[in-house]
Amino acid sequence: MTETPDRRTAALIRKVYRLLLSEYGRQGWWPVTRTAGGEPEYLGGPRDRRERFEVAVGAVLTQNTSWKNAARAVSSLSAAGMIDPAKLASSSSDEVARLVRSSGYYNQKARRLRILARYFLETGDGPPERRSLLELEGIGPETADSIMLYAWSSPFFVVDSYTKRLFSRLGVIRGNESYDCIRGLFEGSLGKSPEIYNEYHALVVEQCKRRCMRVPACDGCPISALCAYEDPREEGKARSPARHKGL
Ligand code: SF4
Structure with missing residues (x-):
């Protein structure tokens, strides 16, 4: 179920x-x-089908690891000519696992990549349906929306753990809402704009890596005036942020 945001x-x-x-x-x-x-x-x-396939491969490889580790695996697959659904689907799991080792969970990811490659072979050139991506092993809503948005510029906002952390601290969400509910808040606020969704998700990741870490570095944070976060380590302060402020 998605949620429509109020004006504030x-x-x-x-x-x-x-x-x-x-x-x-x-x-x-x-x-x-x-x-x-x-x-x-x-x-x-991405400009063509090969590059869109590479984005989808990268979206699987970056699960549970940093982009740096995933990018090394993407480069290895690229060097082996495997940014190609037919070649990847017909390769052995052991060979694919060896190439994607740097991304961690390499046996599991090799299996998922070969399934994804078969899916690309079956679906041809058009954009996939989000629903059918979600039926593939190991493709949850975050990975499916990353593929829809970054490979095909389809208007699906990507929600990840950084999104939940940041917007919980801002008082926009509690953090235990469903994926689709949070996605609906962003899509309802921003209109159907893949360009903004693309940039916004990347900016949330950047903010959470630089400032809004597990232990946040609030001094100098560019959105501190909007933030209701109160450090629970400080005695006498509430653990939960108040509703958002600053507007
Ligand atoms: S002020 Fe602190 S808690 Fe709030 S968004 Fe910035 S870094 Fe995160």
Whole structure:
């Protein structure tokens, strides 16, 4: 079930976007390899089916690991000519696992990548249906929406643990809402704009890596004026943030 944001929440979500964009600038998601074995780099997003497939592969590889580790695995697959659904699907699991070792959970990810490759072979050139992606092993809503948004520019906002942490601290959500409920808050606030969804998710990741970490570094935070977070380690302070402020 999705949730429609009230006007105040929608205004806050839009304001956070403007402030984060002003602070960090454009993030350049999603990078892809331009040459076999090269490092993924951002040059305007995926342009063709091969590059869209690479984005989908990267979305699986970055599960439970950093992008740095996933990118090394993407480069290895690229060097082996496996950013190709037919070649990947017909390779052995052991061979794929060896190539994606740097991303962790490599046996599991090798199996998932071969399933994904078969799916790409079956579905042809068009964008996939989100619902059918979700039926594949190991593709949850976050990975499915990453593929829909970053490979096909389809308007699905990506919600991850960083989104939940940041917007819980801002008092927008409690943090225990369903994935689709949180996604609905963002999509309802921002309109159907894949360009903004693309940038916003990347900015949330940046904010949570630089400032809003598990133990946040609030001094100098670009959105501190909007934030209701109270450090639970300080005696006498409430654990839960009040409703959002600053608007
Ligand atoms: S003020 Fe602190 S808790 Fe609030 S968003 Fe910034 S870093 Fe996170």
